Amino acid sequence: MDQRLHNSIMTDVELVALSLxxxxxxxxxxxxxxxxxxxxxxxxxSVPQEDQEDILQNIFLKIYINLNGFDKKxxxxxxxxxxxxxxxxxxxxxxxxxxxxxxxDYEDDVFxxxxxxxxxxxxxxxxxxxxxxxxxxxxxxxxxxxxxILKFMEGYSYREMSDxxxxxxxxxxxxVNRAKKSFKQHYENIx
Amino acid sequence: MKTSLxxxxxxxxxxxxxxxxxxxxxxxxxxxxxxxxxxxLLLASLAAGSFIFQSxxxxxxPSHIVLWFGFIRIALSALFIVxxxxxxxxxxxGYKRSRRMxxxxxxxxxxxxxxxxxxxxxxxTIESRxxxxxxxxxxxxxxxxxxxxxLLAAELIEITNDGYLLMQGFDNRTHxxxxxxxxxxxxxxxxxxxxxxxxxYYDNGIFYPCAVAPWELKxxxxxxxxxxxxxxxxxxQFSKGERNQKxxxxxxxxxxEIVRTNSC
Numbered sequence: 001m002d003q004r005l006h007n008s009i010m011t012d013v014e015l016v017a018l019s020l021x022x023x024x025x026x027x028x029x030x031x032x033x034x035x036x037x038x039x040x041x042x043x044x045x046s047v048p049q050e051d052q053e054d055i056l057q058n059i060f061l062k063i064y065i066n067l068n069g070f071d072k073k074x075x076x077x078x079x080x081x082x083x084x085x086x087x088x089x090x091x092x093x094x095x096x097x098x099x100x101x102x103x104x105d106y107e108d109d110v111f112x113x114x115x116x117x118x119x120x121x122x123x124x125x126x127x128x129x130x131x132x133x134x135x136x137x138x139x140x141x142x143x144x145x146x147x148x149i150l151k152f153m154e155g156y157s158y159r160e161m162s163d164x165x166x167x168x169x170x171x172x173x174x175x176v177n178r179a180k181k182s183f184k185q186h187y188e189n190i191x
Numbered sequence: 192m193k194t195s196l197x198x199x200x201x202x203x204x205x206x207x208x209x210x211x212x213x214x215x216x217x218x219x220x221x222x223x224x225x226x227x228x229x230x231x232l233l234l235a236s237l238a239a240g241s242f243i244f245q246s247x248x249x250x251x252x253p254s255h256i257v258l259w260f261g262f263i264r265i266a267l268s269a270l271f272i273v274x275x276x277x278x279x280x281x282x283x284x285g286y287k288r289s290r291r292m293x294x295x296x297x298x299x300x301x302x303x304x305x306x307x308x309x310x311x312x313x314x315x316t317i318e319s320r321x322x323x324x325x326x327x328x329x330x331x332x333x334x335x336x337x338x339x340x341x342l343l344a345a346e347l348i349e350i351t352n353d354g355y356l357l358m359q360g361f362d363n364r365t366h367x368x369x370x371x372x373x374x375x376x377x378x379x380x381x382x383x384x385x386x387x388x389x390x391x392y393y394d395n396g397i398f399y400p401c402a403v404a405p406w407e408l409k410x411x412x413x414x415x416x417x418x419x420x421x422x423x424x425x426x427x428q429f430s431k432g433e434r435n436q437k438x439x440x441x442x443x444x445x446x447x448e449i450v451r452t453n454s455c
Contacts, residue, residue, distance in 0.1 A: 020211055023204050027197040034196050053196075060200045061209065068214040071283055166286040 012076035016067055026067075029076075030060050037084050043149050044142075045088050059087045078163035081154075085146075085164060117152030124184045126191075136187040144179035151176055227278045232300055235271035238264045239305030240314035244326060247309075247409050250440075251330040251388070260326060268305075272297045315411035330408060331361035334388055337398050341450040343368075344388040344406050347381050355397070356381060368398045372455045377403050377435055390442045392453045401455035402442030404435050 010018075012029065019026035037059060041052050062083050070079055113121065113128065121128055126136075137145050150156045150164065158176070162169045203209070242264040249257050276293045279285045308314045319327040334344030337360075345358035345366055356368040368389075370378045380403050381387055389400035442449075449455060 023201050026204070027201045030197040030200050031195075056196065057200065057203075060196070061203065064200070064204060065209060065212055067211040069212065069217040073284065162287065168287055168289045170289060 013072065016070055016076060019064070020067055023064075026064055029063075033077075033080055034060075037080065040081065040084055040149075040154065041088060043153060044085075044146060045092070047091070051091075055087055055091050058091075059084045062087060074163045075160070078156075078160050081150075081156075081164045082166065113152050114155040116155070120152060120180060124180075124187065126184075126187050132187065132191050135190050136183060139186045139190070140179075140182050143175065144182045147172065147175045148179045148183060151179075221283060224278045224282045228275045228282070231271045231275035231278065232297065233304070235268045235275065235297070235301045236304035236308055237314065237317070238268035238271065239301045240308035241305075241318060241326070242268065243305060243309040244314045244318060244410060248326070248330065248407075251334070251406075251408055252326065253329075253333050256326075256329050256333070260329070268301060272301060309410055312410050312412060315408070319412045327408060327411060334406075335360045335362045335364075337366065337389075337391070338393045339450070341390055341392050341446040342388070343391065343398055343400070344386070346386045366398050367396065368400060370400060370403075372399055372401060373403060377438075380405060380435060388439075390439070390446050390449060391455070392449050394453050399455070401445075401449055402435070402439045404439035 010028070012032075015025050015029050015032075019029060034056065038052070038056050041055055041059075045052070045055075047055070059080075063080055066083070070076065074082075118128065121133075126133070137148070140148075146165070147161065150161045156164065158169045158172045161167075161172045161176075165172065167175075242261060245252065245257060245260055245264065252260075272294070275297055276290065279293060280290070305314075315327070318325040322328055323332075331344070333340075334342050337343035343358075343360065343366060345360040345368075347356055348359050348365070349357040351357060354369075356370060358366045358368050360366060368381075370381065372391075377400075384405040386406040387403050388406045389398070389403045391398055391400035391402075393399075442455075
């Protein structure tokens with residue numbers, strides 16, 4: 001079997017186990033997650049491109065160093081996103097900057113909403129207009145932006161968001177509700 | 192050509208000879224968090240048990256001690272509960288429950304275990320063994336300044352031929368006690384209980400009690416003395432005598448006046 005095909009059908013958990021003895025398998029995990037995590041970093045922070053690359057590199061190194069700490073009760077995806085989220089927070093703390101909502105390139109596929117997200121926009125009669133959406137998110141509290149991005153752009157369930165942000169599901173549900181109200185309020189102020 | 196991220200990461204791992212952290216370190220960390228949580232809850236429970244001890248024995252303590260020791264013990268208990276919650280949130284699946292749930296569980300556990308510690312005399316034993324910081328020592332000191340405060344707690348060691356009582360205080364000083372101003376029932380309390388507390392005044396080297404009641408600190412350390420059969424709550428009781436608490440309490444309220452006027 002072609003090695004790349006073989007690697008592509010291996011599960012994340014299998015790749016984690018193999019990575020512990022062979023770094024090449026970790027490279028497969030990097031390839032599998034670099035686009036996703038890179039997009040997530042661009043969504044939640046407005047740091048320059050080269051800093052985003054540094055952050056992404058640090059994330060994968062932290063994932064590698066902590067492979068033995070991977071909790072199999074979580075999905076690898078949630079665990080990786082958790083490390084990514086923490087690394088962005090740590091980066092902001094180290095550089096003494098506030099995490100600000102990321103600036104999107106309108107042509108970039110960074111700015112896409114899931115079906116649920118589009119439904120939400122429809123409910124509040126918001127157009128999927130990149131500029132006003134981005135402006136709205138830019139005025140909101142970062143903790144609300146985070147949950148809106150995870151829910152309506154990354155498409156995660158409350159349970160997955162709970163694992164990523166290390167908060168109880170009930171708290172996540174409350175945050176999402178408040179985030180939606182906040183978004184609606186800020187959107188109406190902007191438009 | 193720009194190096195792919197995968198190649199950058201893999202070559203960095205190889206050049207820096209990075210290794211995944213060993214599994215046992217994660218296990219040790221997890222165990223440490225669990226132990227830390229349990230120890231914090233136990234310490235919080237001890238503080239809570241101590242607060243219960245103090246509340247139950249507040250009649251034997253000065254009011255400022257009741258206030259300050261009470262405040263300190265509640266603060267310590269709260270601090271250790273917060274520490275326990277801080278640690279439990281960092282345990283692998285600890286984030287799945289809300290903080291409010293942990294606070295409720297923490298309070299229930301601490302009050303429950305604290306009550307058990309009190310009932311099993313663990314708190315009383317600790318309070319008697321930690322010297323001047325302990326409530327037992329504070330209570331004994333409070334009742335060992337008869338000249339200044341009119342309060343004397345002591346153990347009957349002898350009745351002289353003249354009818355005086357020789358009593359030994361918690362500070363091992365011997366006091367001569369003249370019971371002429373208390374009625375027969377109250378005089379019997381000295382014989383029935385041996386260890387008593389009194390409110391009175393000192394005059395010419397003799398202490399005159401105005402009221403007496405059995406000395407008692409509930410749930411303190413058990414004593415065993417070969418010469419007495421039954422020592423309970425610091426109290427040596429030979430018979431079910433009258434405890435005289437009501438009269439004692441009302442006389443206690445007048446202690447300052449009694450000392451000032453040298454009169455019951």
